[in-house]
Amino acid sequence: MMLYAIIASVACVTYIYLGILILVFGKDSSTQKSFAVLCAMLALWSFGCVGRNIVQTEQWASFFDRLYYTGSELFILAGIIFILFLSERQRVPLYRMLVLVIMLRIGIYQTANWGWNILARDFPSGPWFVSHQLLSAIESLLIPLIALVWGRKTTLHRERIQSRIIVISTIGGTIIGVLIDFLSGFKGHNPISCTIPVLWMVAVCYAIIRYGLMQFAPAYVNRELIKHMEKAVFMIDSAWNITDCNAAARSLIGQPENLRHTTPMEEVFLESKAIQRKVTALLAAGEHNFSHTGFLLASEGKTVPVVTSFSLISDSWGDRIGLLGFCLPKFDLNAFISRYHLSERQADILQHIVNGRTQLQTAEALFISLATVKTHTTSLYNRLGISSRSELYAMLRGESQEE
Structure with a gap:
């Protein structure tokens, strides 16, 4: 029991630490926020495991039982939401419907969990516990499925590698977690599958460090780098969305606050299609810089004539991952x-x-x-x-x- 508590404690601290690191050092994006929520759900799951292996009183043991199964199900939901944001599939109607169905299923099981503690009482072979394990396993497989679709559709080598890492680690972790719960249960021990996602987190951390997972294009361009630049600077990703801009850029187009994270390029650059064609031609010619004279769409429907110097940003594999636009008003x-x-x-x-x-x-x-x-x-x-x-x-x- 104490060994299980120690292992779960280490897992809990690991999840909390990783979530804080992502929030403090990551770019402020919906993907990283969803990953921090995922870490919080894993920490909740592990905390429930710690409590149920330490406390002796029936009342507190029952409370930690409920907490454990709450974290185990919310972790899967948070994982699905994370991969949807990572792959930018969060607006796909089918995926939204699946998330709603999973939320409904979780609502039913958590009502039984908090109302009557049925999941813990059914462990390890009761119908509620077995169905909870099977449904959770099936739902967790949505994570590698979405990652697989993302990897097949992306044009970036690093994203294809990232999707493979997520697919392999999620499937492997799910199988190991389910087997460990059943084996520990039949030997008279509490389930401890909350520690298995630590292995999944190791794989994700490897993808973050090695392949820039969650570093949206332009990758490796720190927000602080453009913050103090005199010229107006726009950061544009590989999907032609403006992901960031500095204060000079906001002043130029009359935006008092920062643009939302995925502002389509055509909402600011009126000749965006011509710019995209120019980028494609430059890539074919092996060039990375060009200038464009055109207009920015400012507030209240006004236009600002500018001369923009564009710089293409490529990753280690030669894929275009972003575009930096340095704008100056065009006048004498x-x-x-x-x-x-x-x-x-x-x-x-x-x-x-x-x-x-x-x-x-x-x-x-x-x-x-x-x-x-x-x-x-x-x-x-x-x-x-x-x-x-x-x-x-x-x-x-x-x-x-x-x-």
């Missing part, structure tokens, strides 16, 4: 400065605003105080007859359209 800044007779300092402030810098960043770049920057900014706005940065961008858009 010198002509604008001359037309409105701006002073040298006003022109400096204008240049930094155009580049998307905040007032604090401008102060640091020009080696002046923040108060001085605010004074010169107010002076610039008064000269132009405006009162805000958004009005300045609108004014510059008008200058570009006149050209």
Whole structure:
């Protein structure tokens, strides 16, 4: 009993530690959040196992029995949701229906579990326990099935390898877990299958470290890298979705907050199809950089003419995993400065605003105080007859359209 408790304790701590690591060091995405939930369910399952092998009183043993079977079923549900987010299949109607059916099944069994503790009382050969094991095993096989479909459809080598790792480790872990529960039960011991997913986690961790699992394209591009860039930067993944952008990019298109994680490229870049064709041609020619003059769709349906420098990002296997777009507004800044007779300092402030810098960043770049920057900014706005940065961008858009 104590040995089982120690093994389950190690498993519980491992799950909690891995979940925290993913949340702290991972990119803020739905996939990583779902993986953290998966770790939490595994920790709950293991905690129930620890309790049922330590406590002696019938009341507490019954409570930990219930907790154990709750964690065991919620772990499978969380695992299915995780693989759906990982493979970007969460919006497929069939999978959504399957998730609802599994939730209904879990609801029925957990009602029996918390109401009458039937699952524990039926262990190891009662109909409720046996059906729970069989249904849970079948449901857990949805994880490798979804991963297999994902691996067959993806064009990225690393994702094909990742899917194989998940398929093999999940099937192997499910078989081992079911056998261990039945064998331990017939020998008079409590089930301890909660420790088997540690092996599955080892496989997932290997995929994270070796193949960049859950590092959405552009892979290996840290958010902090673009956060402090002066130019507006958009990160675009292999499915032509904008996965991130910096403050300068948000200012350029008039978005006060960050874009959602999977904003389709065509919702921001009006010539996205032409850009995609250019990327395909570049890949065929073995090139990785090009420039494009076009328009961004800003807030309130307005457009911003920009010159964008694109850089293709490839992984170790030569697959395109992302695209970085560095945007600058397209207009003649010198002509604008001359037309409105701006002073040298006003022109400096204008240049930094155009580049998307905040007032604090401008102060640091020009080696002046923040108060001085605010004074010169107010002076610039008064000269132009405006009162805000958004009005300045609108004014510059008008200058570009006149050209």
